[in-house]
Amino acid sequence: MHFGHHRSVALSAAVVLASAMGITLGASGAGAQELTGTLKKIKETGEITIGYRDASVPFSYLDGDQKPVGYAFEICKKIAEAVKTNLKLTKLEVKLNPVTSATRIPLIANGTVDLECGSTTNNVDRQKQVAFTNTHFLTATRYVAKKSAKLDTIEDLKGKTVVSTSGTTNIRQINEANTARSLGLTILPAKDHAEAFLMVETGRAAAFVMDDVLLASLAASSKEPGAYAISTEALSKPEPYGIMLRKDDAPFKAVVDEATAKLYKSPEGKVLYETWFTKPIPPRGINLSLPMSDPMKKAFESPSDSADPAAY
Amino acid sequence: MNYNWNWRIFFEPSPEGTGTYADMLLSGLSWTIATALCSWIIAFSLGSLIGVLRTLPSRGAQRVGTTYVELFRNIPLLVQMFLWFYVVPEILPGSWGTWLKQLPNSSFYTAVICLGFFTASRVAEQVRTGIETLPRGQRMAGTALGLTTWQTYRYVLLPNAYRVILPPLTSEFLNNLKNTSVALTIGLLELTARARSMQEFSSQVFESFTAATVIYLGISLIVVTVSSKLETRIAVPGSR
Numbered sequence: 001m002h003f004g005h006h007r008s009v010a011l012s013a014a015v016v017l018a019s020a021m022g023i024t025l026g027a028s029g030a031g032a033q034e035l036t037g038t039l040k041k042i043k044e045t046g047e048i049t050i051g052y053r054d055a056s057v058p059f060s061y062l063d064g065d066q067k068p069v070g071y072a073f074e075i076c077k078k079i080a081e082a083v084k085t086n087l088k089l090t091k092l093e094v095k096l097n098p099v100t101s102a103t104r105i106p107l108i109a110n111g112t113v114d115l116e117c118g119s120t121t122n123n124v125d126r127q128k129q130v131a132f133t134n135t136h137f138l139t140a141t142r143y144v145a146k147k148s149a150k151l152d153t154i155e156d157l158k159g160k161t162v163v164s165t166s167g168t169t170n171i172r173q174i175n176e177a178n179t180a181r182s183l184g185l186t187i188l189p190a191k192d193h194a195e196a197f198l199m200v201e202t203g204r205a206a207a208f209v210m211d212d213v214l215l216a217s218l219a220a221s222s223k224e225p226g227a228y229a230i231s232t233e234a235l236s237k238p239e240p241y242g243i244m245l246r247k248d249d250a251p252f253k254a255v256v257d258e259a260t261a262k263l264y265k266s267p268e269g270k271v272l273y274e275t276w277f278t279k280p281i282p283p284r285g286i287n288l289s290l291p292m293s294d295p296m297k298k299a300f301e302s303p304s305d306s307a308d309p310a311a312y
Numbered sequence: 313m314n315y316n317w318n319w320r321i322f323f324e325p326s327p328e329g330t331g332t333y334a335d336m337l338l339s340g341l342s343w344t345i346a347t348a349l350c351s352w353i354i355a356f357s358l359g360s361l362i363g364v365l366r367t368l369p370s371r372g373a374q375r376v377g378t379t380y381v382e383l384f385r386n387i388p389l390l391v392q393m394f395l396w397f398y399v400v401p402e403i404l405p406g407s408w409g410t411w412l413k414q415l416p417n418s419s420f421y422t423a424v425i426c427l428g429f430f431t432a433s434r435v436a437e438q439v440r441t442g443i444e445t446l447p448r449g450q451r452m453a454g455t456a457l458g459l460t461t462w463q464t465y466r467y468v469l470l471p472n473a474y475r476v477i478l479p480p481l482t483s484e485f486l487n488n489l490k491n492t493s494v495a496l497t498i499g500l501l502e503l504t505a506r507a508r509s510m511q512e513f514s515s516q517v518f519e520s521f522t523a524a525t526v527i528y529l530g531i532s533l534i535v536v537t538v539s540s541k542l543e544t545r546i547a548v549p550g551s552r
Binding site: 101102103105106111125126128129161163167168186188189190191195198201202203204246247248249311 | 414417419511513
Protein backbone atom coordinates (compact mmCIF):
# COMPACT_ATOMS: atom_id res chain seq x y z
CA MET A 1 0.00 0.00 0.00
CA HIS A 2 2.74 2.35 1.10
CA PHE A 3 4.86 1.48 -1.94
CA GLY A 4 1.94 2.02 -4.31
CA HIS A 5 1.36 5.51 -2.93
CA HIS A 6 4.95 6.58 -3.51
CA ARG A 7 4.96 5.25 -7.00
CA SER A 8 1.82 7.11 -8.00
CA VAL A 9 3.34 10.36 -6.68
CA ALA A 10 6.46 9.74 -8.77
CA LEU A 11 4.36 9.00 -11.81
CA SER A 12 2.25 12.12 -11.57
CA ALA A 13 5.41 14.21 -11.03
CA ALA A 14 6.78 12.83 -14.28
CA VAL A 15 3.54 13.63 -16.06
CA VAL A 16 3.51 17.20 -14.76
CA LEU A 17 7.15 17.64 -15.80
CA ALA A 18 6.45 16.27 -19.26
CA SER A 19 3.47 18.53 -19.86
CA ALA A 20 5.43 21.52 -18.58
CA MET A 21 8.10 20.77 -21.18
CA GLY A 22 5.44 20.50 -23.85
CA ILE A 23 4.10 23.96 -22.93
CA THR A 24 7.57 25.58 -23.06
CA LEU A 25 8.20 24.10 -26.48
CA GLY A 26 4.88 25.37 -27.76
CA ALA A 27 5.46 28.85 -26.34
CA SER A 28 8.90 29.25 -27.87
CA GLY A 29 7.53 28.31 -31.27
CA ALA A 30 5.06 31.21 -31.43
CA GLY A 31 6.90 33.68 -33.71
CA ALA A 32 5.16 34.37 -37.03
CA GLN A 33 8.08 34.85 -39.45
CA GLU A 34 10.89 33.32 -37.43
CA LEU A 35 12.08 29.81 -37.97
CA THR A 36 10.96 27.30 -35.36
CA GLY A 37 11.68 23.75 -34.23
CA THR A 38 13.89 21.57 -36.39
CA LEU A 39 14.39 24.16 -39.15
CA LYS A 40 15.63 26.67 -36.59
CA LYS A 41 18.01 24.09 -35.11
CA ILE A 42 19.37 23.17 -38.57
CA LYS A 43 19.88 26.81 -39.52
CA GLU A 44 21.69 27.59 -36.27
CA THR A 45 23.96 24.54 -36.19
CA GLY A 46 24.41 24.00 -39.93
CA GLU A 47 23.82 20.31 -39.28
CA ILE A 48 21.09 17.76 -39.95
CA THR A 49 21.16 14.31 -38.40
CA ILE A 50 19.93 11.28 -40.32
CA GLY A 51 19.14 8.06 -38.45
CA TYR A 52 19.92 4.87 -40.41
CA ARG A 53 19.43 1.12 -39.84
CA ASP A 54 22.31 -1.31 -40.08
CA ALA A 55 20.51 -4.22 -41.70
CA SER A 56 17.24 -3.11 -43.26
CA VAL A 57 17.98 -4.25 -46.83
CA PRO A 58 17.41 -2.50 -49.24
CA PHE A 59 16.01 0.50 -47.35
CA SER A 60 18.88 1.44 -45.10
CA TYR A 61 21.85 -0.78 -44.32
CA LEU A 62 25.62 -0.90 -44.15
CA ASP A 63 27.46 -1.86 -47.33
CA GLY A 64 30.81 -3.64 -47.56
CA ASP A 65 32.66 -0.50 -46.41
CA GLN A 66 30.39 -0.08 -43.36
CA LYS A 67 28.81 3.02 -44.92
CA PRO A 68 25.03 3.41 -44.81
CA VAL A 69 23.34 2.98 -48.19
CA GLY A 70 19.84 2.16 -49.37
CA TYR A 71 16.61 3.32 -50.93
CA ALA A 72 15.29 5.23 -47.89
CA PHE A 73 18.77 6.55 -47.14
CA GLU A 74 18.96 8.08 -50.65
CA ILE A 75 15.55 9.70 -50.11
CA CYS A 76 16.83 11.24 -46.87
CA LYS A 77 19.86 12.66 -48.66
CA LYS A 78 17.47 14.32 -51.15
CA ILE A 79 15.44 15.73 -48.25
CA ALA A 80 18.62 17.16 -46.69
CA GLU A 81 19.41 18.89 -50.00
CA ALA A 82 15.90 20.36 -50.13
CA VAL A 83 16.25 21.62 -46.54
CA LYS A 84 19.58 23.23 -47.46
CA THR A 85 17.98 25.03 -50.43
CA ASN A 86 14.98 26.08 -48.38
CA LEU A 87 17.13 27.60 -45.62
CA LYS A 88 19.50 29.19 -48.20
CA LEU A 89 22.50 27.61 -46.49
CA THR A 90 25.84 27.53 -48.28
CA LYS A 91 26.90 24.42 -46.43
CA LEU A 92 24.87 21.77 -44.60
CA GLU A 93 26.66 19.02 -42.76
CA VAL A 94 24.80 15.70 -42.80
CA LYS A 95 25.50 13.75 -39.62
CA LEU A 96 24.72 10.04 -39.42
CA ASN A 97 23.43 8.20 -36.39
CA PRO A 98 22.61 4.46 -36.25
CA VAL A 99 19.19 3.51 -34.85
CA THR A 100 17.44 0.22 -34.04
CA SER A 101 13.76 -0.61 -33.92
CA ALA A 102 13.87 0.04 -30.16
CA THR A 103 15.78 3.33 -30.25
CA ARG A 104 14.32 5.03 -33.32
CA ILE A 105 11.31 6.64 -31.61
CA PRO A 106 13.10 7.94 -28.48
CA LEU A 107 15.97 9.34 -30.57
CA ILE A 108 13.54 11.25 -32.78
CA ALA A 109 11.63 12.48 -29.72
CA ASN A 110 14.68 13.70 -27.79
CA GLY A 111 16.15 15.53 -30.79
CA THR A 112 19.20 13.31 -31.46
CA VAL A 113 17.93 12.38 -34.92
CA ASP A 114 16.00 14.68 -37.29
CA LEU A 115 15.01 12.15 -39.97
CA GLU A 116 14.76 8.36 -39.58
CA CYS A 117 15.34 6.54 -42.84
CA GLY A 118 14.48 2.89 -42.76
CA SER A 119 11.56 0.53 -42.98
CA THR A 120 9.27 2.00 -40.34
CA THR A 121 5.57 1.25 -40.77
CA ASN A 122 3.42 4.36 -40.56
CA ASN A 123 0.62 3.55 -38.08
CA VAL A 124 -1.75 5.40 -35.80
CA ASP A 125 -0.01 4.32 -32.56
CA ARG A 126 3.34 5.63 -33.75
CA GLN A 127 1.76 8.92 -34.83
CA LYS A 128 1.17 9.65 -31.14
CA GLN A 129 4.97 10.01 -30.79
CA VAL A 130 6.28 10.99 -34.23
CA ALA A 131 5.19 12.32 -37.62
CA PHE A 132 5.64 10.60 -40.99
CA THR A 133 6.28 12.12 -44.39
CA ASN A 134 4.90 10.72 -47.68
CA THR A 135 4.93 6.94 -47.99
CA HIS A 136 7.99 5.54 -49.77
CA PHE A 137 7.00 1.88 -49.87
CA LEU A 138 4.02 -0.42 -49.42
CA THR A 139 4.33 -3.92 -48.06
CA ALA A 140 1.89 -6.69 -47.18
CA THR A 141 2.31 -9.45 -44.60
CA ARG A 142 3.15 -12.83 -46.18
CA TYR A 143 5.28 -15.80 -45.19
CA VAL A 144 8.40 -17.48 -46.50
CA ALA A 145 8.85 -21.26 -46.36
CA LYS A 146 11.10 -23.85 -47.91
CA LYS A 147 9.98 -24.69 -51.44
CA SER A 148 10.18 -28.39 -50.54
CA ALA A 149 7.44 -27.85 -47.93
CA LYS A 150 5.00 -26.79 -50.70
CA LEU A 151 3.19 -24.13 -48.66
CA ASP A 152 1.42 -21.30 -50.43
CA THR A 153 -1.82 -20.21 -48.74
CA ILE A 154 -2.68 -19.39 -45.14
CA GLU A 155 -4.73 -22.63 -44.90
CA ASP A 156 -1.60 -24.64 -45.80
CA LEU A 157 -0.08 -23.63 -42.47
CA LYS A 158 -2.72 -25.51 -40.42
CA GLY A 159 -1.18 -27.17 -37.36
CA LYS A 160 2.36 -26.04 -38.21
CA THR A 161 4.93 -24.08 -36.21
CA VAL A 162 5.49 -20.59 -37.55
CA VAL A 163 7.84 -17.84 -36.45
CA SER A 164 7.62 -14.05 -36.57
CA THR A 165 9.67 -11.23 -35.09
CA SER A 166 8.52 -10.23 -31.62
CA GLY A 167 6.93 -6.82 -31.24
CA THR A 168 5.98 -6.44 -34.89
CA THR A 169 2.55 -5.84 -36.41
CA ASN A 170 3.08 -9.08 -38.31
CA ILE A 171 3.10 -11.31 -35.22
CA ARG A 172 -0.09 -9.59 -34.15
CA GLN A 173 -1.72 -10.36 -37.52
CA ILE A 174 -0.75 -14.04 -37.49
CA ASN A 175 -2.07 -14.33 -33.92
CA GLU A 176 -5.37 -12.84 -35.05
CA ALA A 177 -5.58 -15.08 -38.13
CA ASN A 178 -4.78 -18.09 -35.96
CA THR A 179 -7.74 -17.36 -33.67
CA ALA A 180 -10.14 -16.20 -36.38
CA ARG A 181 -9.54 -19.09 -38.78
CA SER A 182 -8.70 -21.71 -36.07
CA LEU A 183 -5.47 -22.77 -37.72
CA GLY A 184 -3.99 -24.40 -34.60
CA LEU A 185 -0.59 -22.79 -35.16
CA THR A 186 2.30 -22.74 -32.73
CA ILE A 187 3.63 -19.18 -33.02
CA LEU A 188 7.24 -18.62 -32.00
CA PRO A 189 8.53 -15.09 -31.42
CA ALA A 190 12.09 -14.35 -32.59
CA LYS A 191 14.30 -11.48 -31.51
CA ASP A 192 15.00 -10.14 -35.00
CA HIS A 193 14.47 -10.94 -38.68
CA ALA A 194 17.78 -12.74 -39.15
CA GLU A 195 17.01 -15.10 -36.28
CA ALA A 196 13.48 -15.72 -37.41
CA PHE A 197 14.80 -16.67 -40.84
CA LEU A 198 17.38 -18.93 -39.20
CA MET A 199 14.50 -20.81 -37.54
CA VAL A 200 13.04 -21.61 -40.96
CA GLU A 201 16.50 -22.46 -42.31
CA THR A 202 17.17 -24.93 -39.46
CA GLY A 203 13.65 -26.36 -39.49
CA ARG A 204 12.63 -24.99 -36.07
CA ALA A 205 9.66 -23.38 -37.84
CA ALA A 206 7.87 -24.17 -41.10
CA ALA A 207 7.28 -20.56 -42.08
CA PHE A 208 8.32 -17.01 -41.18
CA VAL A 209 5.55 -14.39 -41.24
CA MET A 210 6.79 -10.88 -42.09
CA ASP A 211 6.58 -7.91 -44.49
CA ASP A 212 7.01 -9.44 -47.95
CA VAL A 213 9.81 -7.06 -48.95
CA LEU A 214 11.92 -8.08 -45.97
CA LEU A 215 11.26 -11.76 -46.72
CA ALA A 216 12.40 -11.23 -50.30
CA SER A 217 15.65 -9.65 -49.16
CA LEU A 218 16.30 -12.33 -46.51
CA ALA A 219 15.67 -15.12 -49.01
CA ALA A 220 17.77 -13.43 -51.70
CA SER A 221 20.74 -13.06 -49.36
CA SER A 222 20.50 -16.57 -47.87
CA LYS A 223 22.84 -19.45 -48.70
CA GLU A 224 20.35 -20.98 -51.15
CA PRO A 225 18.09 -18.25 -52.55
CA GLY A 226 16.32 -20.77 -54.78
CA ALA A 227 15.23 -22.97 -51.87
CA TYR A 228 12.63 -20.52 -50.50
CA ALA A 229 9.22 -19.42 -51.70
CA ILE A 230 7.05 -16.53 -50.52
CA SER A 231 3.32 -17.20 -50.12
CA THR A 232 0.97 -15.74 -52.72
CA GLU A 233 -1.79 -15.18 -50.16
CA ALA A 234 -1.24 -12.15 -47.94
CA LEU A 235 -2.36 -11.70 -44.32
CA SER A 236 -2.88 -7.97 -44.63
CA LYS A 237 -3.47 -5.13 -47.02
CA PRO A 238 -0.31 -3.32 -48.16
CA GLU A 239 0.90 -1.14 -45.27
CA PRO A 240 2.83 2.11 -45.76
CA TYR A 241 6.47 2.72 -44.81
CA GLY A 242 7.39 6.32 -44.09
CA ILE A 243 10.34 8.43 -43.01
CA MET A 244 9.93 9.61 -39.41
CA LEU A 245 10.36 13.13 -38.13
CA ARG A 246 9.38 14.94 -34.93
CA LYS A 247 5.69 15.55 -34.47
CA ASP A 248 4.11 19.00 -34.00
CA ASP A 249 6.73 20.60 -36.24
CA ALA A 250 4.59 21.73 -39.17
CA PRO A 251 7.17 24.01 -40.93
CA PHE A 252 9.79 21.23 -41.08
CA LYS A 253 7.20 18.64 -42.14
CA ALA A 254 6.03 20.97 -44.93
CA VAL A 255 9.57 21.21 -46.33
CA VAL A 256 10.08 17.44 -46.08
CA ASP A 257 6.67 16.62 -47.57
CA GLU A 258 7.28 18.95 -50.49
CA ALA A 259 10.72 17.47 -51.16
CA THR A 260 9.49 13.84 -51.07
CA ALA A 261 6.37 14.59 -53.16
CA LYS A 262 8.53 16.27 -55.79
CA LEU A 263 10.95 13.33 -55.83
CA TYR A 264 8.28 10.63 -56.03
CA LYS A 265 6.40 12.30 -58.87
CA SER A 266 9.54 12.92 -60.92
CA PRO A 267 11.17 10.31 -63.21
CA GLU A 268 14.07 10.39 -60.73
CA GLY A 269 11.84 8.71 -58.14
CA LYS A 270 11.10 5.84 -60.49
CA VAL A 271 14.80 5.42 -61.28
CA LEU A 272 15.60 5.41 -57.57
CA TYR A 273 13.02 2.68 -56.98
CA GLU A 274 14.32 0.57 -59.85
CA THR A 275 17.93 0.94 -58.69
CA TRP A 276 17.18 -0.67 -55.34
CA PHE A 277 14.41 -3.13 -56.16
CA THR A 278 15.04 -4.45 -59.68
CA LYS A 279 18.84 -4.30 -60.03
CA PRO A 280 21.77 -5.93 -58.21
CA ILE A 281 22.51 -4.05 -54.99
CA PRO A 282 25.64 -3.89 -52.82
CA PRO A 283 27.40 -5.52 -51.08
CA ARG A 284 26.84 -8.92 -52.69
CA GLY A 285 25.05 -7.95 -55.87
CA ILE A 286 21.73 -9.63 -55.02
CA ASN A 287 18.66 -8.64 -57.00
CA LEU A 288 15.34 -8.43 -55.15
CA SER A 289 13.36 -8.47 -58.44
CA LEU A 290 10.39 -6.56 -57.03
CA PRO A 291 9.00 -4.37 -59.84
CA MET A 292 6.70 -1.53 -58.78
CA SER A 293 3.23 -2.79 -57.83
CA ASP A 294 0.04 -0.94 -58.81
CA PRO A 295 -0.65 0.49 -55.32
CA MET A 296 3.01 1.59 -55.22
CA LYS A 297 2.66 3.38 -58.59
CA LYS A 298 -0.39 5.14 -57.20
CA ALA A 299 1.48 6.13 -54.01
CA PHE A 300 4.15 7.77 -56.17
CA GLU A 301 1.66 9.53 -58.46
CA SER A 302 -0.30 11.04 -55.59
CA PRO A 303 1.99 11.06 -52.52
CA SER A 304 0.26 10.59 -49.17
CA ASP A 305 1.30 10.40 -45.52
CA SER A 306 -1.80 8.48 -44.44
CA ALA A 307 -1.40 5.51 -42.09
CA ASP A 308 -4.54 3.86 -43.41
CA PRO A 309 -3.85 0.91 -45.79
CA ALA A 310 -7.20 1.60 -47.48
CA ALA A 311 -5.87 4.95 -48.72
CA TYR A 312 -3.47 3.27 -51.18
CA MET B 313 11.87 16.40 -25.24
CA ASN B 314 8.94 16.04 -27.60
CA TYR B 315 7.46 12.90 -26.08
CA ASN B 316 3.89 11.96 -25.36
CA TRP B 317 3.89 10.44 -21.85
CA ASN B 318 1.08 8.05 -21.09
CA TRP B 319 1.38 6.11 -17.85
CA ARG B 320 -2.14 4.76 -18.22
CA ILE B 321 -0.87 2.66 -21.13
CA PHE B 322 -0.48 -0.31 -18.75
CA PHE B 323 -4.23 -0.54 -18.34
CA GLU B 324 -5.00 -0.40 -22.05
CA PRO B 325 -5.66 -3.68 -23.87
CA SER B 326 -2.64 -5.16 -25.65
CA PRO B 327 -3.05 -6.03 -29.33
CA GLU B 328 -2.53 -9.72 -28.57
CA GLY B 329 -6.10 -9.76 -27.34
CA THR B 330 -5.38 -11.57 -24.07
CA GLY B 331 -5.54 -8.67 -21.62
CA THR B 332 -3.86 -5.37 -20.87
CA TYR B 333 -0.22 -4.36 -21.31
CA ALA B 334 0.21 -4.90 -17.56
CA ASP B 335 -0.95 -8.51 -18.00
CA MET B 336 1.58 -8.86 -20.79
CA LEU B 337 4.42 -7.71 -18.52
CA LEU B 338 3.20 -9.95 -15.70
CA SER B 339 3.19 -12.99 -17.98
CA GLY B 340 6.77 -12.05 -18.89
CA LEU B 341 7.58 -11.80 -15.19
CA SER B 342 6.25 -15.29 -14.53
CA TRP B 343 8.46 -16.75 -17.28
CA THR B 344 11.44 -14.85 -15.85
CA ILE B 345 10.79 -16.27 -12.36
CA ALA B 346 10.13 -19.81 -13.64
CA THR B 347 13.33 -19.78 -15.72
CA ALA B 348 15.40 -18.31 -12.89
CA LEU B 349 14.18 -20.84 -10.30
CA CYS B 350 14.41 -23.94 -12.51
CA SER B 351 17.88 -23.04 -13.76
CA TRP B 352 19.00 -22.25 -10.21
CA ILE B 353 18.07 -25.78 -9.12
CA ILE B 354 20.39 -27.19 -11.80
CA ALA B 355 23.06 -24.57 -11.12
CA PHE B 356 23.08 -25.18 -7.36
CA SER B 357 23.13 -28.97 -7.44
CA LEU B 358 25.51 -29.38 -10.37
CA GLY B 359 27.65 -26.47 -9.16
CA SER B 360 28.00 -28.01 -5.68
CA LEU B 361 29.01 -31.33 -7.23
CA ILE B 362 31.62 -29.76 -9.51
CA GLY B 363 32.91 -27.54 -6.70
CA VAL B 364 33.37 -30.58 -4.46
CA LEU B 365 35.10 -32.48 -7.28
CA ARG B 366 37.68 -29.70 -7.48
CA THR B 367 38.56 -30.12 -3.78
CA LEU B 368 38.71 -33.93 -3.68
CA PRO B 369 42.10 -35.61 -3.19
CA SER B 370 41.69 -37.49 -6.52
CA ARG B 371 43.60 -35.85 -9.40
CA GLY B 372 41.11 -37.20 -11.98
CA ALA B 373 38.14 -35.66 -10.17
CA GLN B 374 39.95 -32.33 -9.92
CA ARG B 375 40.66 -32.37 -13.63
CA VAL B 376 37.01 -33.09 -14.51
CA GLY B 377 35.87 -30.22 -12.27
CA THR B 378 38.43 -27.76 -13.64
CA THR B 379 37.59 -28.63 -17.27
CA TYR B 380 33.88 -28.10 -16.64
CA VAL B 381 34.39 -24.75 -14.94
CA GLU B 382 36.78 -23.39 -17.57
CA LEU B 383 34.59 -24.56 -20.44
CA PHE B 384 31.32 -23.10 -19.19
CA ARG B 385 32.75 -19.99 -17.57
CA ASN B 386 34.78 -18.84 -20.55
CA ILE B 387 32.22 -19.11 -23.34
CA PRO B 388 29.92 -16.07 -23.44
CA LEU B 389 26.40 -16.87 -22.28
CA LEU B 390 24.84 -15.61 -25.52
CA VAL B 391 27.02 -17.98 -27.55
CA GLN B 392 26.09 -20.89 -25.26
CA MET B 393 22.41 -20.04 -25.69
CA PHE B 394 22.80 -20.21 -29.50
CA LEU B 395 24.80 -23.44 -29.32
CA TRP B 396 22.14 -25.17 -27.22
CA PHE B 397 19.27 -23.88 -29.33
CA TYR B 398 20.58 -24.10 -32.88
CA VAL B 399 23.56 -26.45 -32.89
CA VAL B 400 22.65 -29.21 -30.43
CA PRO B 401 19.51 -30.34 -32.36
CA GLU B 402 21.63 -30.60 -35.53
CA ILE B 403 24.28 -32.89 -34.02
CA LEU B 404 21.75 -35.22 -32.40
CA PRO B 405 20.51 -38.21 -34.42
CA GLY B 406 17.87 -37.02 -36.98
CA SER B 407 14.64 -38.05 -35.25
CA TRP B 408 15.79 -36.72 -31.83
CA GLY B 409 16.74 -33.39 -33.38
CA THR B 410 13.32 -33.07 -35.02
CA TRP B 411 11.58 -34.03 -31.77
CA LEU B 412 13.57 -31.38 -29.90
CA LYS B 413 12.77 -28.71 -32.51
CA GLN B 414 9.04 -29.47 -32.43
CA LEU B 415 8.86 -29.61 -28.61
CA PRO B 416 6.37 -27.03 -27.24
CA ASN B 417 8.09 -24.35 -25.12
CA SER B 418 11.46 -25.59 -26.32
CA SER B 419 12.98 -22.15 -25.78
CA PHE B 420 12.07 -22.38 -22.08
CA TYR B 421 13.71 -25.80 -21.63
CA THR B 422 16.77 -24.69 -23.60
CA ALA B 423 17.08 -21.53 -21.51
CA VAL B 424 16.78 -23.47 -18.22
CA ILE B 425 19.46 -25.98 -19.23
CA CYS B 426 21.80 -23.39 -20.70
CA LEU B 427 21.54 -21.02 -17.72
CA GLY B 428 21.73 -23.94 -15.27
CA PHE B 429 24.99 -25.23 -16.81
CA PHE B 430 26.47 -21.74 -17.14
CA THR B 431 25.67 -20.65 -13.57
CA ALA B 432 26.79 -24.06 -12.25
CA SER B 433 30.36 -23.19 -13.28
CA ARG B 434 30.16 -20.02 -11.22
CA VAL B 435 28.52 -21.73 -8.23
CA ALA B 436 31.22 -24.41 -8.42
CA GLU B 437 33.89 -21.76 -7.92
CA GLN B 438 32.07 -20.34 -4.90
CA VAL B 439 31.70 -23.80 -3.37
CA ARG B 440 35.37 -24.63 -4.00
CA THR B 441 36.60 -21.38 -2.42
CA GLY B 442 34.15 -21.89 0.43
CA ILE B 443 35.64 -25.31 1.18
CA GLU B 444 39.22 -24.06 0.75
CA THR B 445 38.61 -21.16 3.13
CA LEU B 446 37.91 -23.55 5.97
CA PRO B 447 40.90 -24.30 8.23
CA ARG B 448 42.71 -27.45 7.05
CA GLY B 449 42.27 -28.88 10.53
CA GLN B 450 38.56 -29.45 9.89
CA ARG B 451 39.17 -31.99 7.14
CA MET B 452 41.89 -33.64 9.26
CA ALA B 453 39.60 -33.79 12.29
CA GLY B 454 37.02 -35.57 10.14
CA THR B 455 39.59 -38.15 9.07
CA ALA B 456 40.84 -38.53 12.65
CA LEU B 457 37.29 -39.27 13.79
CA GLY B 458 37.18 -42.11 11.27
CA LEU B 459 34.67 -40.44 8.94
CA THR B 460 34.74 -41.43 5.28
CA THR B 461 35.40 -38.69 2.68
CA TRP B 462 31.66 -38.52 1.91
CA GLN B 463 30.84 -38.17 5.63
CA THR B 464 33.53 -35.50 6.11
CA TYR B 465 31.96 -33.45 3.32
CA ARG B 466 28.39 -34.09 4.43
CA TYR B 467 28.79 -33.40 8.15
CA VAL B 468 31.87 -31.19 8.47
CA LEU B 469 32.96 -29.28 5.36
CA LEU B 470 29.82 -28.49 3.37
CA PRO B 471 27.61 -27.20 6.23
CA ASN B 472 30.38 -24.71 7.06
CA ALA B 473 31.25 -23.83 3.48
CA TYR B 474 27.66 -23.04 2.46
CA ARG B 475 27.32 -20.65 5.38
CA VAL B 476 30.50 -18.84 4.41
CA ILE B 477 29.52 -18.45 0.74
CA LEU B 478 25.93 -17.37 1.21
CA PRO B 479 26.58 -13.68 0.30
CA PRO B 480 28.35 -14.45 -3.02
CA LEU B 481 25.73 -17.11 -3.75
CA THR B 482 23.06 -14.43 -3.42
CA SER B 483 24.92 -12.43 -6.05
CA GLU B 484 25.04 -15.46 -8.31
CA PHE B 485 21.31 -15.99 -7.83
CA LEU B 486 20.65 -12.38 -8.82
CA ASN B 487 22.99 -12.66 -11.82
CA ASN B 488 21.13 -15.79 -12.86
CA LEU B 489 17.82 -13.94 -12.54
CA LYS B 490 19.03 -11.10 -14.75
CA ASN B 491 20.73 -13.47 -17.20
CA THR B 492 17.31 -14.95 -18.02
CA SER B 493 16.87 -11.88 -20.24
CA VAL B 494 19.48 -13.35 -22.63
CA ALA B 495 16.89 -16.05 -23.39
CA LEU B 496 14.87 -13.50 -25.36
CA THR B 497 17.35 -14.16 -28.19
CA ILE B 498 15.98 -17.70 -28.53
CA GLY B 499 12.36 -16.60 -28.35
CA LEU B 500 11.53 -16.90 -24.65
CA LEU B 501 8.89 -14.27 -23.86
CA GLU B 502 10.34 -13.21 -20.51
CA LEU B 503 10.14 -9.78 -18.90
CA THR B 504 12.64 -7.93 -21.12
CA ALA B 505 11.17 -9.46 -24.28
CA ARG B 506 7.71 -8.39 -23.12
CA ALA B 507 8.89 -4.83 -22.41
CA ARG B 508 10.35 -4.74 -25.92
CA SER B 509 7.13 -5.98 -27.53
CA MET B 510 5.17 -3.50 -25.46
CA GLN B 511 7.27 -0.57 -26.72
CA GLU B 512 6.93 -1.81 -30.30
CA PHE B 513 3.16 -2.19 -30.06
CA SER B 514 2.36 0.96 -28.12
CA SER B 515 5.31 3.23 -29.03
CA GLN B 516 5.51 4.13 -25.32
CA VAL B 517 9.21 3.29 -25.02
CA PHE B 518 10.09 4.91 -21.70
CA GLU B 519 7.02 3.64 -19.84
CA SER B 520 7.71 0.03 -20.95
CA PHE B 521 11.34 -0.03 -19.87
CA THR B 522 10.68 1.93 -16.67
CA ALA B 523 8.18 -0.75 -15.69
CA ALA B 524 10.68 -3.53 -16.47
CA THR B 525 13.39 -1.74 -14.45
CA VAL B 526 11.11 -1.26 -11.45
CA ILE B 527 10.06 -4.94 -11.57
CA TYR B 528 13.67 -6.24 -11.78
CA LEU B 529 14.69 -3.93 -8.96
CA GLY B 530 11.71 -5.05 -6.91
CA ILE B 531 12.51 -8.77 -7.19
CA SER B 532 16.19 -8.15 -6.52
CA LEU B 533 15.37 -6.22 -3.34
CA ILE B 534 13.10 -9.04 -2.16
CA VAL B 535 15.85 -11.61 -2.78
CA VAL B 536 18.44 -9.48 -0.99
CA THR B 537 16.15 -8.98 2.03
CA VAL B 538 15.34 -12.68 2.32
CA SER B 539 18.97 -13.60 1.90
CA SER B 540 20.25 -11.22 4.57
CA LYS B 541 17.65 -12.60 7.02
CA LEU B 542 18.87 -16.08 6.16
CA GLU B 543 22.49 -15.01 6.64
CA THR B 544 21.87 -13.79 10.19
CA ARG B 545 19.98 -16.97 11.05
CA ILE B 546 22.49 -19.50 9.80
CA ALA B 547 25.70 -17.61 10.55
CA VAL B 548 28.40 -19.77 12.14
CA PRO B 549 28.21 -18.80 15.84
CA GLY B 550 31.01 -16.46 16.79
CA SER B 551 31.91 -15.59 13.20
CA ARG B 552 29.92 -12.36 13.02
